[in-house]
Amino acid sequence: MGELRLMKGNEAFAEACIRAGVDAYFGYPITPQSEVLEYLMSQKPYETTGMVVLQAESEVAAINMCYGAGGAGFLPVTSSSSPGISLKMEGVSYIAGAELPLIILNVVRGGPGLGDIQPAQSDYFQATKGGGHGDYRLYVLAPSSVQEMADFVLIAKEMAFKYRNPVMILSDGIIGQMMEKVELFDPIPRRTIQEVEKQAPWATTGKKANRERNIITSLDLDPLKQEQHVYHLRDKYSQMEREDVRFEEISTEDAEYLLVAYGSSARICQKAVDLAREEGIKLGLLRAITLFPFPSKRLAELSNQVKGMLAVEMSLGQMVEDVKLAVNCRVPVEHYGRTGGVIHSPVEVLEALKSKIIK
Amino acid sequence: MDFKDIIKPENLVYRRSSLLTDKPFSYCPGCGHGTIHRLIMEVVEELGIQEITVGIAPVGCSVLAYEFMNMDMQQAAHGRAPALATALKRLMPDKYIFTYQGDGDLAAIGTAETIHACNRGENIIIFFVNNGIYGMTGGQMAPTTLPGMPASTCPFGRDVNIMGNPLKITELVAQLPGVHFATRQSVHTPRNVRRAKKAIQMAFEVQKNKKGTSFVEFVSNCNSGWKLSPVAANEWMEQHMFPFYPLGDIKVDGNLVTK
Numbered sequence: 302m303g304e305l306r307l308m309k310g311n312e313a314f315a316e317a318c319i320r321a322g323v324d325a326y327f328g329y330p331i332t333p334q335s336e337v338l339e340y341l342m343s344q345k346p347y348e349t350t351g352m353v354v355l356q357a358e359s360e361v362a363a364i365n366m367c368y369g370a371g372g373a374g375f376l377p378v379t380s381s382s383s384p385g386i387s388l389k390m391e392g393v394s395y396i397a398g399a400e401l402p403l404i405i406l407n408v409v410r411g412g413p414g415l416g417d418i419q420p421a422q423s424d425y426f427q428a429t430k431g432g433g434h435g436d437y438r439l440y441v442l443a444p445s446s447v448q449e450m451a452d453f454v455l456i457a458k459e460m461a462f463k464y465r466n467p468v469m470i471l472s473d474g475i476i477g478q479m480m481e482k483v484e485l486f487d488p489i490p491r492r493t494i495q496e497v498e499k500q501a502p503w504a505t506t507g508k509k510a511n512r513e514r515n516i517i518t519s520l521d522l523d524p525l526k527q528e529q530h531v532y533h534l535r536d537k538y539s540q541m542e543r544e545d546v547r548f549e550e551i552s553t554e555d556a557e558y559l560l561v562a563y564g565s566s567a568r569i570c571q572k573a574v575d576l577a578r579e580e581g582i583k584l585g586l587l588r589a590i591t592l593f594p595f596p597s598k599r600l601a602e603l604s605n606q607v608k609g610m611l612a613v614e615m616s617l618g619q620m621v622e623d624v625k626l627a628v629n630c631r632v633p634v635e636h637y638g639r640t641g642g643v644i645h646s647p648v649e650v651l652e653a654l655k656s657k658i659i660k
Numbered sequence: 661m662d663f664k665d666i667i668k669p670e671n672l673v674y675r676r677s678s679l680l681t682d683k684p685f686s687y688c689p690g691c692g693h694g695t696i697h698r699l700i701m702e703v704v705e706e707l708g709i710q711e712i713t714v715g716i717a718p719v720g721c722s723v724l725a726y727e728f729m730n731m732d733m734q735q736a737a738h739g740r741a742p743a744l745a746t747a748l749k750r751l752m753p754d755k756y757i758f759t760y761q762g763d764g765d766l767a768a769i770g771t772a773e774t775i776h777a778c779n780r781g782e783n784i785i786i787f788f789v790n791n792g793i794y795g796m797t798g799g800q801m802a803p804t805t806l807p808g809m810p811a812s813t814c815p816f817g818r819d820v821n822i823m824g825n826p827l828k829i830t831e832l833v834a835q836l837p838g839v840h841f842a843t844r845q846s847v848h849t850p851r852n853v854r855r856a857k858k859a860i861q862m863a864f865e866v867q868k869n870k871k872g873t874s875f876v877e878f879v880s881n882c883n884s885g886w887k888l889s890p891v892a893a894n895e896w897m898e899q900h901m902f903p904f905y906p907l908g909d910i911k912v913d914g915n916l917v918t919k
Contacts, residue, residue: 325751353750358776362743365736365773369744372734373714375751395737494752505732505748507712507755516726518717518735 303484310450310476311336313483314380314406317451319346321458322491323404324375325353327366331385332418333474334408338380350491360385364392364405371401372517374497374504376458380406382474383424384415386432393467394433397534398519402461404454405439406470408477411642419642420474422564425619428471429593436531438538439469440545441592443563447481455486460545462500464537471592473615475565475644538594547590548599552578556585558658559603560650561624562613563589566638570613572647577654584654592620597627604631609658613650614638633658677701679710679730686724690890692880693721695847696789696856697728700758703860704731713756714748716741718770720762721795739770742777745784756867758785764794767803767829774829781838781872785863788830788875791882792901799885803827806904811885826904830877834911840872842911846879848894852907859909871914879905 308316315337318326328338338356346352353370357363363379370377381389386407396403407428411421426432428441440460442453450472457468498506508514521527549567552574553559562570567588577584587603589596604610609632612621618636625634637653639645665671679701687693704713710731717725719738726733736744741759749757766774766788777784793811794800801811801818804826808817818826834842841863845856856878863874879901883893909917 325747327747353747355746355750357743358772361740362746362773362776365740365743366747368736368740369716369734369747370751372744373748373751375747377747391737392740399735505714505734506752507710507714508730508732509711514726514730515732516735517733518726520723520735 303486306483306485307480308447308483309336309478309480310444310447310472311408311478312340313447313451314454314470315340316344316485317454318378319344319350319352320486320488321454322350322376322489323352323378323454323458324491325355325366325370325377327355327357327363327370327377327379329357329360329363329381329385331382333410333477334380334382334406336477337406352491360388361392364389364396367403368392368396368399368401371396371403372399372505374501374506376402376404376461378404378406380408382408382410383412383421386424386427390427390433393439394435394437395519396467397433397437397439398435399517400465401467401517402465403467404457404461404470405467406472409471409473411640417642418474420565420615420644421640421642422473422566422614422638423616423619423640424471425592425614425616428469429595429623437534438541438593439467440464440541441469441471442547443471443590443592444476445564445567445588447476447479448483450476451483451485464541466537471564473565542594545591546594546596546598548596549588549590551586551588553585553587553603555583556606557583557608558585558654559607559610560584560586560613560654561589561600561610561620562586563592563620566613566615566645569645569647570650573650573654576647576651582659589620595623595627597623600624600627601629604628607632609633609635611650611654611658612636613645615644616640677705679705681728681730683727685728687721688884690881690883690893691721692791692847692878693789695853696787696878696880697725699847699853699857699860700760700787701729703857703864707864709756709864712754713758716744716757716759718759718761718765720765722760722762722789723796725760739765739768740773741765742770742773742782742784742786746777746780746782749782749784753783756864758787760787761789762795763788763790763792763802763804767827771829775833775836778833778839778873778875779836781840783867783870783872785867785874785876788877789880790877790905791880791885792826793882793885795882795885803829806900809900828905830875830910833875834916838872839875839911840914841866841874843875843909844877844879844905844907846897846902846907848881848897877905879907
């Protein structure tokens with residue numbers, strides 16, 4: 302059994318980065334995620350694992366530091382909250398285009414604009430449909446507990462190198478700020494420069510006499526070559542959809558109705574399932590763990606079993622579009638969710654199910 | 661002396677640096693970029709540090725610098741090269757890291773990254789090519805366009821009351837304690853080429869000794885953007901650019917040069 306600690310989600314993420322052997326963290330303060338940088342600076346990993354930790358002059362600089370680090374084969378991490386993530390999106394597009402490893406944490410707050418600093422899930426479109434420019438996708442993980450804020454760093458690390466693609470951990474102000482018991486995994490040593498060069502023969506660590514020079518770029522002025530490059534990216538995203546979809550099912554075996562949720566909404570929905578079952582309503586929950594690739598296949602299967610689905614998310618309704626695409630009109634699909642930093646209660650979710658789906 | 665004598669090593673007076681690729685430059689005839697590329701690659705070659713040097717190309721005319729420099733390179737988003745360089749140097753402190761940036765990249769969109777990398781004293785070299793114009797996008801006004809100088813977005817000349825003043829960013833960053841060496845050079849005459857090469861050598865020496873940031877500006881021409889012949893562009897540069905951007909060292913060994 303690993304070491305047990307009571308931690309905030311943001312702290313658990315930061316501790317997991319050190320333990321996962323992450324090479325560098327570049328960040329900029331913004332509520333509600335500043336504990337990530339604060340925790341890292343308090344732990345001084347640069348004296349133990351050699352991990353670089355630097356407060357950048359802006360989110361824009363931080364994400365471009367990540368580009369530099371990833372281009373040399375290292376694993377960089379950055380984190381921010383919604384407005385800051387918008388600033389990073391140019392860099393994320395470049396990193397996806399240049400095919401570099403990256404873990405990026407978004408502790409989502411209410412928006413648009415400066416919005417507020419309370420929890421929200423209104424950055425789903427930005428995380429899963431683009432956010433930056435061009436034909437690209439992020440591998441998006443949605444933790445719903447402080448434990449997963451730690452554990453998903455390891456999945457993100459594996460995916461970032463498997464696909465040479467940025468991985469976003471889409472959290473929110475609840476998961477980032479609340480404290481829970483965490484079992485921490487044992488530390489994994491950082492790679493040596495030799496191991497970095499072996500794992501990433503494409504990295505810019507200095508041109509050796511026995512190889513061609515390595516170039517990190519997202520530019521190809523020849524449209525036919527650029528098209529081939531984008532097709533190559535598409536093949537990676539297709540592979541993600543085949544091999545790395547993650548989700549969890551709760552009480553779906555006999556479910557007549559289904560809630561679909563992720564992150565902290567999924568925690569709230571768990572309680573709503575219990576309340577519904579007490580009333581004799583056979584309600585189940587599908588919790589999406591990866592938002593891209595989305596568990597569309599499983600939702601399509603479940604649409605042959607249930608009478609209707611309610612997508613529950615703290616937004617005006619973003620993920621619901623992916624649920625509808627998966628279900629393809631076989632059963633009614635509706636959205637419910639408070640937004641702007643307001644958190645819905647399990648009772649509100651159950652009432653919405655009754656009024657919108659069961660009727 | 662026949663051909664065989666001429667090509668004997670002892671008779672060799674000049675050759676292209678082996679660190680320049682065979683790819684023809686995409687720069688306009690008469691442009692200073694090619695000379696500056698050559699000088700940097702010559703210095704890297706002479707120091708024997710190709711295997712431990714990584715360069716960063718900007719957005720602008722030199723966006724394809726990695727096509728010409730035979731070394732590991734990264735291509736940065738517009739203005740962000742010093743951020744990339746920061747990460748590379750901190751993760752690989754024993755390697756040589758340089759950026760190569762134009763005026764729009766470094767002194768407009770990337771001003772924050774430039775100033776903060778210098779202010780942290782990142783142990784990198786920033787090579788800054790200042791031709792007072794956006795060359796690649798077709799001759800728009802740059803942060804360094806001179807007062808009264810026409811460009812496609814100030815066709816009647818830069819009116820400083822409307823468009824603001826040109827930015828002397830080398831003087832600006834020289835004030836920062838993180839900057840160890842700041843200089844302004846040109847490559848329009850053989851004499852200036854030799855001086856510029858010495859400045860590049862000095863910058864690598866500073867990085868070797870881990871003294872902080874080196875900031876090497878080259879006032880250069882853009883005959884296409886300036887709508888002048890290469891020769892006339894160089895004359896115009898001497899008459900107009902140098903009085904505003906005087907050549908010479910600005911900060912040496914961490915001390916501002918008093919004139």
